[in-house]
Amino acid sequence: xxxxxxTRLYDRSAHGVTPTxxxxxxxxxxxxxxxxxxxxxxEIRGAEIGEEESLRIGILSYLxxxxxxxxxxxxxxxRRAGRLQLEEDWSGPLLEKLxxxxxxxxxxxxxxxxxxxxxxxxxxxxRLFDEELAVVAAPEHALAxxxxxxxxxxxxxxxLLSYQPSLTRITxxxxxxxxxxxxxxxxxxxxxxxxxxxxxxxxxxxxxxPSQGSEQMIRSGRLVRLDVHPRVPLSPLMLLYxxxxxxHPRLVALRDAVxxxxxxxxxxxxxxx
Numbered sequence: 246x247x248x249x250x251x252t253r254l255y256d257r258s259a260h261g262v263t264p265t266x267x268x269x270x271x272x273x274x275x276x277x278x279x280x281x282x283x284x285x286x287x288e289i290r291g292a293e294i295g296e297e298e299s300l301r302i303g304i305l306s307y308l309x310x311x312x313x314x315x316x317x318x319x320x321x322x323x324r325r326a327g328r329l330q331l332e333e334d335w336s337g338p339l340l341e342k343l344x345x346x347x348x349x350x351x352x353x354x355x356x357x358x359x360x361x362x363x364x365x366x367x368x369x370x371x372r373l374f375d376e377e378l379a380v381v382a383a384p385e386h387a388l389a390x391x392x393x394x395x396x397x398x399x400x401x402x403x404x405l406l407s408y409q410p411s412l413t414r415i416t417x418x419x420x421x422x423x424x425x426x427x428x429x430x431x432x433x434x435x436x437x438x439x440x441x442x443x444x445x446x447x448x449x450x451x452x453x454x455p456s457q458g459s460e461q462m463i464r465s466g467r468l469v470r471l472d473v474h475p476r477v478p479l480s481p482l483m484l485l486y487x488x489x490x491x492x493h494p495r496l497v498a499l500r501d502a503v504x505x506x507x508x509x510x511x512x513x514x515x516x517x518x
Contacts, residue, residue: 299330300495303339303351307438307458312352315506316499325498336412343368343485350486350496352503354412354455354479363483369491371484371500373507378416378477379456381468383448393474396424403432403450405441412480417453420477442468455479457510 254268304313309331320326332339336353340362343351354376355363363370380399382389388398400421406429407414418428432450435441438458445452446467452459462468484503490496 299328300493300499301330301332301347301349302499303332303334303342303348303353305336305339305353305455306333307455308352309333310439311457311461312506312510315509316502319502319505320498323498323502325494326502327495329499340485343487346487349490350484350499352482352484354481355483355485356412356480362485367488368485369488371504373482373484373503374511375481376455376457376479378413378420378453378479379459379463380451380453380471380473381442381445381459381463382451382471383446384466384469385448386451386469386471388451388471389469392472394471396421396473397426399451399471399473400426400429402429404429405433405435405444405450405452406431407438407441408434408436411436413453413455416477416479457482460510 252267253265255262255264313331317329320329332342332348334342336355336359339348339351339353340359342348344362344365344367352373353359355370362368388394388402404417406417409415421428433441433444435444438454441452441454442459442462444450446462451471456470459468459470463470484500486496486500
């Protein structure tokens with residue numbers, strides 16, 4: 246292997262063998278290649294028995310309830326789509342699974358720490374839009390309808406938040422620190438966005454979510470978005486997929502559906518403004 250690549254992959258000593266920096270890259274690439282071969286083998290076996298291989302997609306949990314139904318509706322009439330296998334998780338674990346080849350495509354909020362992954366030659370990445378934090382409450386909340394609410398005015402409110410180290414929670418804490426305030430201590434902590442939103446709608450406190458996550462309940466009138474200033478940006482929502490299968494018909498169909506759904510949502514937001 247070392248003669249093939251023309252570089253040392255391992256340091257050998259009396260204490261054992263340890264991979265060099267090049268060796269670590271070689272191991273990662275080899276794992277990805279094996280995952281690709283496994284994917285090809287499963288698709289070939291499926292074709293032989295008339296069963297299509299699933300396209301494996303990783304998404305953030307809040308998109309599963311808010312954005313994904315529209316994508317699946319668009320796919321339902323597309324014969325290229327085939328079978329889909331969905332997995333929900335946080336951005337970090339989904340990115341790791343894409344890197345190891347156990348997922349074909351992911352929709353994640355890409356933080357600065359994850360940006361280095363966008364330079365990975367094996368991945369293709371598309372920036373869909375810049376997500377921002379929405380602070381929401383029941384329509385009867387005392388702050389509903391108020392204009393230009395400062396974060397300092399929310400410090401003593403009852404908050405319904407996700408656990409650390411979720412991106413939303415990290416963003417909330419950082420925003421309060423930038424405003425010179427102590428981050429809020431949540432009244433309720435939950436890993437499920439639905440619990441936070443339902444609790445806010447029931448008048449238990451205020452919640453902070455990605456804007457796409459609360460859009461549906463705001464449209465239905467169960468929640469209102471508080472006019473918090475300055476606005477708090479989250480990370481860009483990115484579509485990442487394995488470059489080796491970027492022209493696969495199922496991936497192309499899914500990619501088209503994702504783009505069209507986001508374009509439709511952006512138009513809807515513009516019309517409201």
